Amino acid sequence: MSTWVWIAVACVVAYATKLLGYLVPRRWLTNPRVARVAGTLTIGLLASLTMANAVATGQQLVVDARLGALVAAAVALLLRAPFLVVVIVGAAAAAGLRLLGLP
């Protein structure tokens, strides 16, 4: 049940954030510092989520097939593969490495 509560909180906050941009006076958000922090926040969170999903299991750092998926995805991105292909490459790498016996 508490999952539903946090889903509701996330949805309300997300919509309020979007609407805020349409309602506040323009100069507030044209402040270069605010724009810059919004940009670095997005980059930092995505980088953090990438690593957390690649090496964390609970509070432990683990090396397993997910790290192979990270490398494979990076190669696909260097080759300019589109998003969906990158995701499939990541899945295939993890599944393939597990078939080879990696945890």
Place this chain on the structure above:
Amino acid sequence: MPPTPEPEPLPGDREPAEAATSTPAATPPPTPPATPTPTPTPWRRSPGIRVGASIAVATGLYGVSFGALAVASGLTTAQTCVLSLLLFSGGSQFAFVGVVAGGGAGSAAASAAALLGIRNAVYGMQLNALLHPRGWRRLVAAHVTIDESLATSTGQTDPVEQRRGFWVAGVGVFVLWNLFTLVGALAGDAMGDPRDWGLDGAAVAAFLALLWPRLRSRDAAAVAVACAVVTVVAVPFVPPGVPILVAAVVAAALGWRGARERPDAAPAATPGADPTSRGGAA
């Protein structure tokens, strides 16, 4: 509508029946509509609609991966679909399920999603200045304010195309993203152990692919590396999900400091001319 007003339809253009019914006695021929403003490009050749539609298809399709990952992380199909319908911001949705999948608390998942959505407020400000939506349209516009609709709209130069691009990309992504989320959730449910299918690897790849287009500058790459390192260092010491929030604090501090040190690095171009410079389109 035809771009140029024709004074008289060409003979072959009219159906005989229509010609017969529309001429009772001395009625003057139907006058073409007045066109005081330059006529917009016809729908079928509109660049805003074309770009918006292709982005909607490409982005909508990867709703499959979100749906499958969300049920693999332990959410129900209903919860997965509600996230796509109401949260509706790809990065935030992946963040939510990414934290849940790692065993993180719901509060940490919601916080990560909320922080990742902050950029949408900046997009909203840009789009408000560009499109001036009023009344209920403003409420709908806010909901479909995402990376893709901002990028499509600001990529156009003509105001009519900016508006078309925004709505076609925004509404198009919304419809297809939700449809394919459901497909992915149902497929994911039927798949058994998600690890056998490499779905945890797919999540890693998805996050990296969302990050990748934002790494065009050296500063951006530095922020990404710093936050990646902070995350790995923090994992053993704090509860699951919290390392992501620690990284958010570091990212915000780096952005704040960077802005003070280099005021000339601030975006000087027209709002939204280059969304990628501010962490724009995925």
